[in-house]
Amino acid sequence: MSQGILIWTEHLRGQISEITFEMLGLGRQLADALKVPLTAAVAGANVTALGSQLGMADKVLLVENPALTLATAATQASVLQELLHQEQAALVLVGGTNVSLGVGTVLAARTRLPYINFCKAARVEDGAVVATSQLFGGKVLADTRLAEHRGIISVYPGAFPAEAGRRAGSPQLIPAAVEVAPSPVKFVQFIEPETGDVDITKQDVLVAVGRGIQSQDNVALAEELAAALGGAVCASRPVIDQGWLPLSRQVGKSGMTVKPRLYLALGISGAPEHWEGMQGSRLIVAVNTDPKAPIFDGAHYGATVDALDLLPVLTEKVKARKG
Amino acid sequence: MKYYVLIKMVPDTVEELIIGADGKSLDTDAVRPKLADSDEHAIEEALLLKEKIGGDVAVVALESPEVEDALFTALAKGVNQAVKLTGDWSQLGSLGAAQVFAQYLAPDGQLSADTMVLLRSQAYDDLEGEIGPCLAEKLGVPFVGVVTRIVPGAQEVKVTKEFAGGLRGEFVVPLPCVLGIQSAEKPPRYVPIAKVRAAQKTAKIEEVEGVAPEAQRAYEVERMYLPEAAGRAQMLEGSVEEVADKVVEVLAQNSLL
Ligand SMILES: Cc1cc2nc3c(=O)[nH]c(=O)nc-3n(C[C@H](O)[C@H](O)[C@H](O)COP(=O)(O)OP(=O)(O)OC[C@H]3O[C@@H](n4cnc5c(N)ncnc54)[C@H](O)[C@@H]3O)c2cc1C
Numbered sequence: 001m002s003q004g005i006l007i008w009t010e011h012l013r014g015q016i017s018e019i020t021f022e023m024l025g026l027g028r029q030l031a032d033a034l035k036v037p038l039t040a041a042v043a044g045a046n047v048t049a050l051g052s053q054l055g056m057a058d059k060v061l062l063v064e065n066p067a068l069t070l071a072t073a074a075t076q077a078s079v080l081q082e083l084l085h086q087e088q089a090a091l092v093l094v095g096g097t098n099v100s101l102g103v104g105t106v107l108a109a110r111t112r113l114p115y116i117n118f119c120k121a122a123r124v125e126d127g128a129v130v131a132t133s134q135l136f137g138g139k140v141l142a143d144t145r146l147a148e149h150r151g152i153i154s155v156y157p158g159a160f161p162a163e164a165g166r167r168a169g170s171p172q173l174i175p176a177a178v179e180v181a182p183s184p185v186k187f188v189q190f191i192e193p194e195t196g197d198v199d200i201t202k203q204d205v206l207v208a209v210g211r212g213i214q215s216q217d218n219v220a221l222a223e224e225l226a227a228a229l230g231g232a233v234c235a236s237r238p239v240i241d242q243g244w245l246p247l248s249r250q251v252g253k254s255g256m257t258v259k260p261r262l263y264l265a266l267g268i269s270g271a272p273e274h275w276e277g278m279q280g281s282r283l284i285v286a287v288n289t290d291p292k293a294p295i296f297d298g299a300h301y302g303a304t305v306d307a308l309d310l311l312p313v314l315t316e317k318v319k320a321r322k323g
Numbered sequence: 324m325k326y327y328v329l330i331k332m333v334p335d336t337v338e339e340l341i342i343g344a345d346g347k348s349l350d351t352d353a354v355r356p357k358l359a360d361s362d363e364h365a366i367e368e369a370l371l372l373k374e375k376i377g378g379d380v381a382v383v384a385l386e387s388p389e390v391e392d393a394l395f396t397a398l399a400k401g402v403n404q405a406v407k408l409t410g411d412w413s414q415l416g417s418l419g420a421a422q423v424f425a426q427y428l429a430p431d432g433q434l435s436a437d438t439m440v441l442l443r444s445q446a447y448d449d450l451e452g453e454i455g456p457c458l459a460e461k462l463g464v465p466f467v468g469v470v471t472r473i474v475p476g477a478q479e480v481k482v483t484k485e486f487a488g489g490l491r492g493e494f495v496v497p498l499p500c501v502l503g504i505q506s507a508e509k510p511p512r513y514v515p516i517a518k519v520r521a522a523q524k525t526a527k528i529e530e531v532e533g534v535a536p537e538a539q540r541a542y543e544v545e546r547m548y549l550p551e552a553a554g555r556a557q558m559l560e561g562s563v564e565e566v567a568d569k570v571v572e573v574l575a576q577n578s579l580l
Contacts, residue, residue, distance in 0.1 A: 012486060070492065072465060073456045098469040098485050101444065101503070105452030106460050109418050114542040115452045130545070137336045137447050140349070143546045144450075151542070154452070184465045186495045188481070193489025205579065229579070241364065241506045247489065254469070254485040254505070262579050269336065271447075283577050285570060286556060292339065294550070301573055302556035303566045314567040321571055321580050 003149075004037035005030060006089040008080055009054065010100050011044065013190070016053055018162045019095035023155050024056040025164025026122060027093055031058075033124040034149055039087060041176070043079050044069040048173060055169035061087075061176040067183065073102030075183045080107055082178045091129060091146070096154040098254060104152045114151040116144050120159035120272075124149070134159075137271035138294035157253065158276045193256070196248030198232045205231025206260045208251060208278070209239055212267015212288065212307055216244040221311040222266065228318040234258065236274045252277035266307040270295025324378030324475070325435070326369040328402070329424055329442040329454070330394075332356035332387050336447070340549070347544045351388075358393040361443035366397050367507035368473060369441050376475050378437075379403040383427065385412045385420060391528060392519075399514045399522040408533035414540065417449055421457035422536030434462050434499040439480070444468045444503035451540060459501035467496055468503030 005027045010017040024040065031038035040054045043063035051060040061083055068079060080103065084092060094104040096118060108115035120141075121132040129149040133142045134156060146153075200206060207226040209219060219233065226233045233249065240250040251258055253273040263281035268274060270286070270293055278284070279298065286299035287307045296302040303310070334340060334349060335357040341350040369380045381404040382397040384390045394405035408427055412420070428434060445453050445468075459466030471491070472483035479497045485505055486492060496502070559569040574580045 012490075072467065074460055074466065098487060101468045102453060102456030102466060105417070106456045108452060108541065109421070109457045109460055109538075112538075112541055116542060117450050117452050118447075133450055134550075135448055135450060136334060136340055136349075139336050139340050139549070140342070141548055141550050142450065142544045143548075144542050145545050146542075184497050185467060188493040188495055191483065191491040191493060193491075229574075237506075238360070241360075242510045250489070254487055254489075256489055257487075262574065262577070283573075283579070284556075285573065287566075290337075296556045296558075297550065297552060299556040301559055301570070303559040303570070305563050305566050309563045310567060310570075313563050314570055317567045317571045318574070318580065321575065 002037055002088050003090045004039055004087060005091045005093065006084060006087060007038070007040040007057065008092065008094045008100065008103060009040050009042040009050065010095045010097060011042070011050055012099055014046065016050055017095065017097065017099065019097055019155065019157050020054070021162035021165035022157065022160040023093045023095065023165065024054060025162065026155065026160045028056050028165065030091070030122060030124060030129060034127070039089065041080065041083050043076070051173050052170065055167040055171050056165050057171050059172040059174055061174050063176050063178050065180070068180070070187045071183045072185045073106050075180055076103045077106035077110065078180050079178050081110055083176060084111070086176065090148060090150045092152045094152065094154050096156045104154045108152050114146060115154070116146070116151060117154045118156050119153045120156045122153065134272055137269060138275070156272060158279060194246070194248045196246050200232055200234045200249055200251070201256050201258055203232045203260050205229045205262045206234050206258060206264070207231060208234045208236065208263060208265045208268060210236040210266065210268030211238040213239065214308065216242070218308055219244050221308065225311055225315045225318065228315050228322070231260070231262070236268050265295055265299065266311070268295055269293050270298065324372070324376060325438045326372060326378055326380045327428060327438065327440045328362070328365045328369045328380060328382045329440065330362040330366070330382055330384045331359050331443070331446060332390050332393060333359045333446050333448050342547050342549065347547050349547070356387070356389045359443045359446040361445070361505055363511040364507040365441040365443055365504040366400065366402065367509065367511040368504050370401055370512070371508055372473060372475055381406060383408065383424065385415070385423060385533065386410060387412065394528050395522045395526070396514060396519050398526040399518040400512055405526070405528045407528050407530050409530050410533040410535065415536070416451035416538070416540035417454045418451060418457050418538040419536040419540065421454045421461055422538050423533045424454070424458055425461040426534040427531065429462055432462070434464055436498055438499040440501040441504050444505045450544070451542065453503065455501050455503040462501070464499050464501060465496050466501045466503065467494055469505045470502045471506050472508055473502065
């Protein structure tokens with residue numbers, strides 16, 4: 001029994017996803033503390049090329065099968081279950097991303113291993129792994145203990161540094177044979193992101209509006225401020241889902257990743273899925289009526305005034321300052 | 324076509340969340356339940372499909388505080404049937420919930436071919452994972468999550484799934500299937516409160532006794548707590564005027580003005 005840690009490598013369009021390196025960094029730390037091996041598994045097409053990038057793992061299991069690229073959660077879970085069995089690993093890490101959604105859950109349903117979602121921190125305590133989950137949009141944390149470090153952890157993207165999981169070197173690559181039934185779901189095509197009228201990933205200044213903006217009409221107030229600052233307006237998901245701004249303006253987990261010099265967040269709570277897309281901003285100024293909003297934990301500056309009251313006043317003052 | 328939409332109430336995070344006396348869960352008295360965002364979208368998507376190609380929409384929920392409000396609202400929006408599965412589900416995890424729903428949807432284990440089950444992709448309190456993929460597994464039908472568009476066909480549907488950075492993928496899924504909806508093709512429709520009240524008078528919520536599941540929660544929360552205010556933002560205090568002045572100052576200091 002290896003009792004080791006198994007990482008389910010995530011990749012998309014021939015590229016290892018950042019979450020994989022985040023998991024490798026976390027996995028290495030846990031494996032060293034527990035004195036167990038760290039194994040990564042890659043399934044899909046051209047897995048040798050992908051696997052050789054995973055130098056942080058002690059070994060990499062390669063399941064070459066093009067049909068496994070973009071396979072359903074159930075099919076991926078079948079591969080993982082077989083490898084888990086072959087390896088006698090105790091702990092599995094999967095990415096908490098849209099790509100991996102469901103893989104860990106199905107594996108948990110089949111193995112009855114405990115499954116912990118939304119993990120943003122983990123530590124070893126008396127031989128057990130204690131995982132900290134971020135719930136309710138980042139407002140609450142929950143610690144769960146995995147006895148004998150047995151379980152499946154879904155890792156929150158952006159919670160762990162990807163740099164800690166990158167290591168050059170040649171990991172031991174081991175082909176693994178796994179038979180899987182063909183997936184009933186067929187991939188047709190990728191749909192490229194719409195850049196729309198403005199490419200928010202290229203803006204220096206972003207005025208971001210969230211649900212707190214309350215109505216489509218109020219978006220115009222943000223447009224005026226953005227114009228005064230020489231930037232563009234972007235938004236959190238609920239604003240996009242309401243149809244108040246096009247999809248190309250969404251920042252976050254499923255939207256764009258932005259790194260402007262200024263991110264002015266108005267009426268945005270700072271849910272982890274939003275934070276993921278804007279955490280790299282150089283200067284974050286958040287305006288939210290709720291002094292406990294999670295956005296204030298990461299923003300550089302904050303104010304608890306009503307964004308709708310502030311917008312016209314701030315726009316005037318910015319214009320005045322610029323002359 | 325029969326559309327089942329499975330809904331769940333989640334704590335409204337606009338309210339202050341308070342940890343209960345056990346230190347392991349939320350104080351339920353202090354929680355204001357609301358329908359999970361993407362369930363709103365799942366209901367909308369089902370109604371849009373019904374409008375496009377016909378069929379019946381049933382909204383199904385496990386008994387929980389204030390779930391009737393959500394069911395009546397769904398009826399007011401135009402769903403055909405609202406079902407409450409009665410039982411004490413307070414300790415149920417996602418896997419258990421998937422089993423209760425599976426038992427209701429297909430007591431003999433077979434979902435009929437003209438059935439689509441829609442539900443949220445994920446809720447922020449799903450500590451034990453998402454219900455959708457487990458339900459699909461239990462029913463032996465395919466699942467795709469994070470869906471933002473459904474194009475119905477005779478024996479299959481074409482769905483668009485979100486990845487990241489605005490990238491999406493198109494998949495063909497045979498029927499019957501379970502789909503995790505992230506957002507509907509159009510924003511969820513609004514119903515005036517008067518219409519909900521009217522539905523409360525004229526429409527009925529069906530009560531069906533739920534079958535207790537085998538699956539127990541495989542984890543136990545040791546401690547629930549509020550995050551420490553680490554790296555708190557420097558707060559700009561004062562009136563709107565004063566805050567605006569201070570923001571301008573910060574922008575100027577950072578060579579943004
Ligand atoms: C799979 C998945 C993918 C997701 N992808 C994304 C994504 O790409 N991008 C994204 O943003 N979200 C995404 N989400 C959704 C995310 O979880 C949150 O629901 C969302 O980010 C919340 O948006 P919000 O902050 O605007 O709204 P809320 O959380 O409702 O917050 C609104 C805030 O506005 C404040 N407020 C209200 N009125 C005012 C006022 N007048 N002035 C100032 N403040 C006010 C409130 O105090 C509150 O904090 C995703 C979720 C899932 C499950």
